[in-house]
Amino acid sequence: ATQKRGFQKEAALELALRPLEADYDVIIVDCPPSLGIAMDAALYYGRRRRGEAAGRSGVVIPVLAEDSSATAYGMLAQQIEDLCEDLSLEIDYLGLVVNLYDSRRGYVATSSLENWKSLGDPKVLAVIGDLKEQREAVRKRMPLLSYAPQSDQAEAMRQVARGATR
Ligand SMILES: Nc1ncnc2c1ncn2[C@@H]1O[C@H](COP(=O)(O)OP(=O)(O)OP(=O)(O)O)[C@@H](O)[C@H]1O
Ligand SMILES: [Mg+2]
Numbered sequence: 001a002t003q004k005r006g007f008q009k010e011a012a013l014e015l016a017l018r019p020l021e022a023d024y025d026v027i028i029v030d031c032p033p034s035l036g037i038a039m040d041a042a043l044y045y046g047r048r049r050r051g052e053a054a055g056r057s058g059v060v061i062p063v064l065a066e067d068s069s070a071t072a073y074g075m076l077a078q079q080i081e082d083l084c085e086d087l088s089l090e091i092d093y094l095g096l097v098v099n100l101y102d103s104r105r106g107y108v109a110t111s112s113l114e115n116w117k118s119l120g121d122p123k124v125l126a127v128i129g130d131l132k133e134q135r136e137a138v139r140k141r142m143p144l145l146s147y148a149p150q151s152d153q154a155e156a157m158r159q160v161a162r163g164a165t166r
Contacts, residue, residue: 003054008044015042039079043080047090056092059091094164095123095164097128097160128153
């Protein structure tokens with residue numbers, strides 16, 4: 001019923017990207033760290049399209065091994081659930097990326113990582129430490145995969161890409 005109401009603000013990003021889609025194999029939308037309309041538009045864009053197999057489109061969620069990140073994840077999951085219900089969508093979780101992981105931060109870090117892993121769905125695509133190459137690449141204004149193609153960080157990015165596009 002919602003579809004028949006005409007233009008939906010959540011569809012704005014899709015309208016903008018539609019002319020480009022045929023030129024790309026994969027489109028990644030980097031979202032702002034807030035749960036507003038930009039996030040909804042990105043989530044809407046990442047929904048499972050009609051006739052599309054499960055897990056081909058969806059969301060990859062970077063998280064930290066910290067309690068505040070678990071709280072933020074719960075808010076995002078609720079927003080995804082609400083959007084799916086309101087607009088009759090299916091949005092697949094492609095996986096989590098645990099970033100800036102450091103077991104030396106102790107029990108909160110190690111138990112948080114276990115909690116992320118124990119979710120099972122979404123699965124943890126990669127656990128990435130605090131690595132220097134990305135910062136260096138930014139300083140040199142180069143893509144990570146050109147600056148340090150064999151680094152652990154580049155390998156982690158490949159692991160995320162493989163896991164999210166299977
Ligand atoms: N695993 C990592 N190791 C080292 N540095 C990192 C790592 N992850 C991110 N950074 C650095 O932290 C900074 C912020 O990263 P990034 O812009 O990806 O964060 P963000 O959460 O997307 O921020 P925003 O909320 O502003 O979008 C960048 O300088 C980036 O290089
Ligand atoms: Mg960002």
